Amino acid sequence: xxxxxxxxxxxxxxxxxxxxxxxxxxxxxxxxxxxxxxxxxxxxxxxxxxxxxxxxxxxxxxxxxxxxxxxxxxxxxxxxxxxxxxxxxxxxxxxxxxxxxxxxxxxxxxxxxxxxxxxxxxxxxxxxxxxxxxxxxxxxxxxxxxxxxxxxxxxxxxxxxxxxxxxxxxxxxxxxxxxxxxxxxxxxxxxxxxxxxxxxxxxxxxxxxxxxxxxxxxxxxxxxxxxxxxxxxxxxxxx
Amino acid sequence: xxxxxxxxxxxxxxxxxxxxxxxxxxxxxxxxxxxxxxxxxxxxxxxxxxxxxxxxxxxxxxxxxxxxxxxxxxxxxxxxxxxxxxxxxxxxxxxxxxxxxxxxxxxxxxxxxxxxxxxxxxxxxxxxxxxxxxxxxxxxxxxxxxxxxxxxxxxxxxxxxxxxxxxxxxxxxxxxxxxxxxxxxxxxxxxxxxxxxxxxxxxxxxxxxxxxxxxxxxxxxxxxxxxxxxxxxxxxxxx
DNA sequence: TCCCGGAGAATCCTATAGGATATTGGCACC
DNA sequence: GGTGCCAATATCCTATAGGATTCTCCGGGA
Numbered sequence: 001x002x003x004x005x006x007x008x009x010x011x012x013x014x015x016x017x018x019x020x021x022x023x024x025x026x027x028x029x030x031x032x033x034x035x036x037x038x039x040x041x042x043x044x045x046x047x048x049x050x051x052x053x054x055x056x057x058x059x060x061x062x063x064x065x066x067x068x069x070x071x072x073x074x075x076x077x078x079x080x081x082x083x084x085x086x087x088x089x090x091x092x093x094x095x096x097x098x099x100x101x102x103x104x105x106x107x108x109x110x111x112x113x114x115x116x117x118x119x120x121x122x123x124x125x126x127x128x129x130x131x132x133x134x135x136x137x138x139x140x141x142x143x144x145x146x147x148x149x150x151x152x153x154x155x156x157x158x159x160x161x162x163x164x165x166x167x168x169x170x171x172x173x174x175x176x177x178x179x180x181x182x183x184x185x186x187x188x189x190x191x192x193x194x195x196x197x198x199x200x201x202x203x204x205x206x207x208x209x210x211x212x213x214x215x216x217x218x219x220x221x222x223x224x225x226x227x228x229x230x231x232x233x234x235x236x237x238x239x
Numbered sequence: 240x241x242x243x244x245x246x247x248x249x250x251x252x253x254x255x256x257x258x259x260x261x262x263x264x265x266x267x268x269x270x271x272x273x274x275x276x277x278x279x280x281x282x283x284x285x286x287x288x289x290x291x292x293x294x295x296x297x298x299x300x301x302x303x304x305x306x307x308x309x310x311x312x313x314x315x316x317x318x319x320x321x322x323x324x325x326x327x328x329x330x331x332x333x334x335x336x337x338x339x340x341x342x343x344x345x346x347x348x349x350x351x352x353x354x355x356x357x358x359x360x361x362x363x364x365x366x367x368x369x370x371x372x373x374x375x376x377x378x379x380x381x382x383x384x385x386x387x388x389x390x391x392x393x394x395x396x397x398x399x400x401x402x403x404x405x406x407x408x409x410x411x412x413x414x415x416x417x418x419x420x421x422x423x424x425x426x427x428x429x430x431x432x433x434x435x436x437x438x439x440x441x442x443x444x445x446x447x448x449x450x451x452x453x454x455x456x457x458x459x460x461x462x463x464x465x466x467x468x469x470x471x472x473x474x475x476x477x478x
Numbered sequence: 479t480c481c482c483g484g485a486g487a488a489t490c491c492t493a494t495a496g497g498a499t500a501t502t503g504g505c506a507c508c
Numbered sequence: 509g510g511t512g513c514c515a516a517t518a519t520c521c522t523a524t525a526g527g528a529t530t531c532t533c534c535g536g537g538a
Contacts, residue, residue: 016499018314018521043489054523056295059491063302069414075257076490076529089410096411099342107334171328172335172422175308176415183411255529257491283520293493298521315499315520481538490529499520508511 020057020064023047027061031070031081032151032182034189042071042079068182085183085190087236093183094232098225100176101161105224107168112212115167119212122160123205129153130198153198154188160205164224187235197234204230259296262286263303270309270320271390271421273428281310281318307421323429324422326475332422333471337464339415340400344463346407351451354406358451361399362444368392369437392437393427399444403463426474436473443469 027047030036042062048055062079065071071079085093108115133153158181165177204227211223266286269275281301287294301318304310310318324332347354372392397420404416443466450458 016315020521021314044491045489055490056522056524060299060302063299064305066303067306067418075260076255077531078490092409093411095346096409096415099338099412100415103338170331170335172332172419173338175418176335176339179414179418180411259491282518284518294520295492295494317500317520479538481536483534483536485534486532488529488531490527492527493525495522495524497520497522499518501516501518503516504514506511506513508509 018057019053020060023051023053023057024061024064026051027058027065028070028182032185032189036081038081038084040081042081044078068179070182070186082186085187090187090190090235091232093180093187094228094235097180097184098228098232100173100180101165101224101228102221104165104168104170104173104177105220107170107173108164109212109217109220111167111169115163116209116212119160119163119167119209122156122163123209126153126156126160126205127202129156130202134198154185157201157205158184164208197231200230200234201227257296258292259299259303262290262292262296263300265290266297266300266304267309267421271424271428275320277320277323279320281320283317307418309421309425321425324426329426329429329474330471332419332426333467333474336419336423337467337471339412339419340404340463340467341460343404343407343409343412343416344459346409346412347403348451348456348459350406350408354402355448355451358399358402358406358448361395361402362448365392365395365399365444366441368395369441373437393424396440396444397423403447436470439469439473440466 036042044055044058044062048058051058062071062073066073066079070082072082073079129149129152133147133149136147136149162174162177165174168174204223208220208223208227211219275281283294283297283301287297290297301310301312305312305318309321311321312318368388368391371388372386375386375388401413401416404413407413443462447459447462447466450462
């Protein structure tokens with residue numbers, strides 16, 4: 001979290017964020033670390049005390065987080081951490097993601113030239129973070145679950161996919177992808193295969209790039225399909 | 240708003256709603272009526288005074304509404320009504336919707352038997368509300384934009400599609416559809432063709448039902464594709 | 479032993495107050 | 509006449525207080 005690669009291509013104006021945005025990020029990190037037991041209740045006041053702020057911004061952050069599905073609200077009762085993804089929900093998530101990303105690839109193909117550099121940069125960062133995780137894994141034994149480098153690796157992986165989805169030039173597709181993003185991250189660390197998945201994921205990403213470069217319009221779709229099938233297989237075998 | 244057809248199939252327990260939920264509905268209605276000029280600013284305090292509540296629940300309702308895209312927030316500056324959908328965004332919306340709904344139909348086909356009754360019920364309500372709008376249109380001349388019967392017609396139309404999407408048995412697909420719903424409604428009243436669209440929409444819905452009943456696995460997809468193409472054509476010719 | 483009811487605590491929800499920030503209008507100055 | 513600066517206002521954002529609701533626990537009765 002040293003850098004903020006949030007690509008606001010508009011102006012360089014870094015408009016100040018309100019406190020509730022910071023609380024949102026904090027709670028998000030807390031949830032994605034996997035330390036909070038799923039199903040447990042999230043008390044507004046507890047979070048407020050823990051973060052050293054008043055309940056008001058915490059409430060708003062939770063309202064904003066509700067639509068992601070990471071927390072569920074019951075009126076007058078409070079918020080609870082979303083239960084873990086069962087096998088069915090995992091399959092549904094992978095199915096929905098596949099549908100979305102294949103459609104995105106189809107729409108991105110005509111603009112290959114314009115986004116291919118970005119894709120290569122994202123891939124480079126992915127390779128780099130993978131290398132870092134691998135190194136860390138060899139030095140120390142099994143790292144803790146919510147390791148910072150691992151989180152960064154996840155982000156780089158997802159960013160690779162986001163570049164393609166952005167290239168589809170459809171803000172609603174992008175919106176759908178972002179609404180799925182939290183669940184995808186949760187799935188990855190739920191079945192914590194992420195560590196063993198490194199080489200295959202990188203290789204498959206490379207094949208996707210190669211497919212875009214081939215000039216064949218159908219190749220990228222197939223490459224992405226193959227990649228997501230691999231992700232699905234590796235995810236479900238763990239469960 | 241005499242009845243609440245919110246189909247919570249779970250239990251009959253009508254858990255009391257908090258005030259902020261009511262405010263959300265009120266603001267939503269206000270926005271979907273088309274009376275609020277797009278791009279204008281939404282003052283928290285003004286809304287609070289207008290609704291007779293304190294700013295606190297209004298703030299939370301707006302936070303919840305932000306992710307729908309109907310309002311846009313700038314930190315420390317406030318909320319604004321989303322600008323109207325330009326031709327490009329309309330095309331993107333229809334494209335995304337088509338992708339989503341075709342995928343949903345594919346996945347719903349195996350469960351045709353179980354949801355076909357619901358679909359017929361939804362269609363009946365659609366026909367009914369269409370009839371009501373047509374009557375009203377013949378009696379009085381051109382009704383005002385945010386007419387109650389028209390709103391109900393829109394809801395019935397969308398509910399028909401939702402039945403199919405629910406039958407796909409993928410909560411993430413459903414989640415995506417709901418995130419699109421507000422924009423679909425806005426598009427309909429933006430290009431206020433809705434009034435002249437009645438017969439064709441009803442007829443195409445009937446063809447979709449017939450396709451599901453035919454037993455041919457591909458027919459429903461084609462029927463839906465044809466319907467959505469018609470919607471797109473009728474929407475874009477208005478703009 | 480099991481079930482029921484009520485007191486207390488914890489939590490949520492709304493209202494209000496005050497500090498912080500952005501916007502607007504006017505005035506001096508070039 | 510145009511431009512920049514400064515005060516005044518409006519608005520947002522956060523903190524705190526109090527009412528309303530739900531949960532917990534414990535004791536009495538069947």
